[in-house]
Amino acid sequence: MKKIQKLLIPKGVRVIVISDIHGELNLLKELLHKVNFKDDDYLIINGDLCEKGNDSIGVVNYVMDLVVSKPNVYVVEGNCEVVVEALVNENPALINYLCTRKNTIFNEWLGKLNITVNEESDIREVKNILMSYFSKEIKWLTELPTAIETEDYIFVHAGLEDRENWRQTDRKNAIAMPEFFNKSHRADKYVIVGHWPVVNYSEEAPSNNPVIDKEKKIIAIDGGNAIKEAGQLNAFIIQRTTSGDTFSYTYVDHFPQYEVLADFNANSVMQGGVTYPHYYIEPVERMKGFTVCKQLGTNELLHVKNEYIKQLESGEYTVKTDISCAQLSVRNGDVVSLIDGSCAGYDLIKKDGVEGWIEKGILLELEKKGNTIFS
Template sequence: MKPTVKKVTLDKGKRIIAISDIHGNLELFKRLLGEVNYTKEDILILVGDLIEKGENSLETLRYIIELSNNQQVYVATGNCDTLWEDIKYEIDDENLLRYMLFRKNSILNEMCDKLSIEVNEKSDINFIKNQLIENFTMELSYLEQLPHIIETEDYIFAHAGITTEDLEKNEVNEIVKRDAFMDEGLAFSKYVVVGHWPTANYGKDRACCNPIINKEQKIISIDGGNGIRSEGQLNALIIDGDNITFHCVDNLLTGEIIKPQQANKNTIQIPWSDNLIDIIEEGEEFSLCRHISSNHNLLIKNDKIFKAKDVIRCYDSTDYFVEAKKGDVVSIVEKTDKITLVKKNGVIGWVENDKISC
């Protein structure tokens, strides 16, 4: 299947606002648009994963459809936006029902709730699919017609990445779903703007949720981890002529630094994609662990550690302590007995509890 490429000519006098991975968080999406002062004079480009994982996928989709009908909005599809395929075609009905039972925050469950259809292990998935097709034709048709790639004179927008600038020769499954795109070593003649892979996952010694602009490869990665990581944020890339900036929002509470703190050295951040560990010494709240691929020892909170088959893994973890000055405002991710996990200017790390008021 060839990818669908939408080529558009944009007014160079207008701002381009690019957002990816909204994941059904309508409140955060609206707040972000408000904080960047989005108006009809701007061009809005949404780089996939409009829905799933958040609590308001259906209303988020309807809001985006409304924007698309009235303003200059271009939307590319992401892997989470392809559920229409499972509804329209008999791909794997058993797995579709299993998915609905597993992912409670799904547009499919929201649609069923609107129709007062109970979803359980004994549900007739064919009946559910027929009801959704009949009652949500507009929403499913909108998702179906979304292009895989949006190309402008200066930029290419694709949810997860591309392999070649001969755009129709790209593989659809690799456009909407591929991990760590920037690590593939590809380079392009015009900037390729992608989401899908949280930018925090690229960090080795520390994680940062802000967009990454790689000038050598001409890749801009903008997924702030909204709906994926507990520290996540929703990013807006703002292209105004040659000036590229960003703005972000999250749902975290804030705290204030009351004593300065120096950053530590020789740190690590462990992403989901490389999370094999060994436990060296168990503790009451944290355990001393060894990250297998790096051979780095660090303390990991016990509720971040889990067993998978015959190995031990952890959720996103770090031993980085942020550099902070008195008066700095930070987002509070999680508070423990002695230290608090925070996000400062997008960077994730710990602060000692006596140095923060929250």
């Protein structure tokens, strides 16, 4: 990769890393408010500002403004930003992309101009129109660095190749490499990535929280926002100190919050979850509320909520979406998010970023956030 930005981050400051915003402007503003983002903080946006959410224009313009108005805001390109190059290079495949994907910055731009695209649209004409009105944004997106290198960290959207000179990593891999947390690298510093939802790495109850491998020096922070139904937007926080950096994180999501009214003790046998790419299952024993299933591809036995089991026309079984197969222990007074309250006997909740089931009837909805706007 050619576009590597060098950055000096002094000791004594806070570094806030956010990735995979995916057009969710309100969540981004809420998250920056939650971490109390200030001018002396360093903010790293680690790729995928746009696509998939419903306000990619808003996110791109907001971040562009932050880069100008704040002293220490830096942005890395992700695979979703690189899609803009398909427009610049007049790739005809982009027309099919626009016809099949509603939530994309291109369709948002075209919508502002009251223009719709169909299979017969000409890519050169689309390019000329968008370049006439949005050349500033397009230029900014195409000039983003592929990686930011500091004394102790490398910020890159997807990962690095396991090679002696990490700078020789192919750009396509840097922005789109799958499951980097399960791989390795030979850089002599922490590599912080997004791109691959961390819930895909979960072995016990599905967790959307950042994960750290201190031995391999890999930190993965993609909370699955706008990708996973129970996803969240994470902020990974590095506190720089002379005695060594410390790590923490927080998150925001769209789910309503509830107070727990009674203790519930999880069945420790119920663990794990079904997530990408192992969605196919084989029912073994149907029980009240859940069915014990063998997960094809891993051969693990999981308790899948009956409402989430789907039989295909072929006779095979799968799950309707990524789903936790774990129960969570909660205590009276805990505050949790409700993901699904429509199932019999149990509610699907998120507690501190972890998804699982609790007994139905012990939740009280808290006052809604309302329409709070964070500027």
